[in-house]
């Protein structure tokens with residue numbers, strides 16, 4: 001989210017379960033949000049890395065973070081990577097031919113362990129560039145790891161990930177904060193958001209996975225300098241509460257372990 005470069009954050013998440021019964025997830029569900037499926041390991045576990053605020057052509061310690069991600073990814077045997085957006089600073093991509101795609105992504109995350117599927121959402125800095133370029137099917141042809149959409153769902157047996165496009169929620173981006181945003185294809189804001197919330201709520205309610213994780217660029221609550229995101233508190237949080245993460249199958253015996261390792265790197269702007 002940083003306007004001027006302030007921080008690069010890489011998070012590693014390990015999800016492991018020794019579920020004796022794996023839930024079968026029907027593939028019907030939401031009409032609109034596209035779904036993807038990520039198999040879990042044979043022993044019922046899943047490992048992944050999460051990174052956000054990264055595209056710096058290697059600068060601002062992006063390369064150093066990438067090296068550490070490669071090492072941890074190897075150690076954990078990660079299955080995939082999630083990007084929470086701000087994929088390309090400071091103004092997204094210009095087009096699918098923008099060399100930043102390779103300079104900030106392909107050529108940076110070269111470690112063997114990172115040659116997995118990346119599931120990617122957009123941040124506010126991505127919206128300052130050409131959004132359709134980042135969403136274009138041309139990019140996975142350049143680098144097959146790239147899977148970027150505004151909002152989508154990833155089913156992975158023990159966990160459902162809900163990727164939510166949070167940037168359009170933030171009113172100040174629409175009302176002129178001194179930057180240009182690419183709202184083409186989603187304007188007007190109100191109908192885009194109400195449709196998205198409807199689809200998101202329906203999908204959350206239908207989810208039977210023991211874990212449900214919502215991924216977005218902007219935090220609902222935060223102690224960082226940006227603070228809470230008022231629009232998400234107002235519009236998204238009520239849906240998260242209604243469809244709370246209460247397990248809906250008491251018959252499934254399971255033991256989940258969840259650990260969070262994070263690197264937090266302060267950088268000068």
Ligand SMILES: *[C@@H]1O[C@H](CO)[C@@H](O)[C@H](O)[C@H]1NC(C)=O
Pocket residue numbers: 016017018041043045076077
């Ligand atoms: C499952 O296997 C992976 C390696 O394939 C290992 O790293 C992980 O610790 C195992 N998890 C469990 C819960 O046994």
Ligand SMILES: *[C@@H]1O[C@H](CO)[C@@H](O)[C@H](O)[C@H]1NC(C)=O
Pocket residue numbers: 059060061266267268
């Ligand atoms: C990179 O990180 C080091 C600390 O590891 C710091 O001294 C340096 O200023 C950082 N470089 C940039 C460009 O932020």
Ligand SMILES: *[C@@H]1O[C@H](CO)[C@@H](O)[C@H](O)[C@H]1NC(C)=O
Pocket residue numbers: 094095096097130132133136
């Ligand atoms: C955005 O990128 C697409 C794909 O490269 C390109 O066709 C389009 O002309 C670009 N739009 C603008 C406004 O540059």
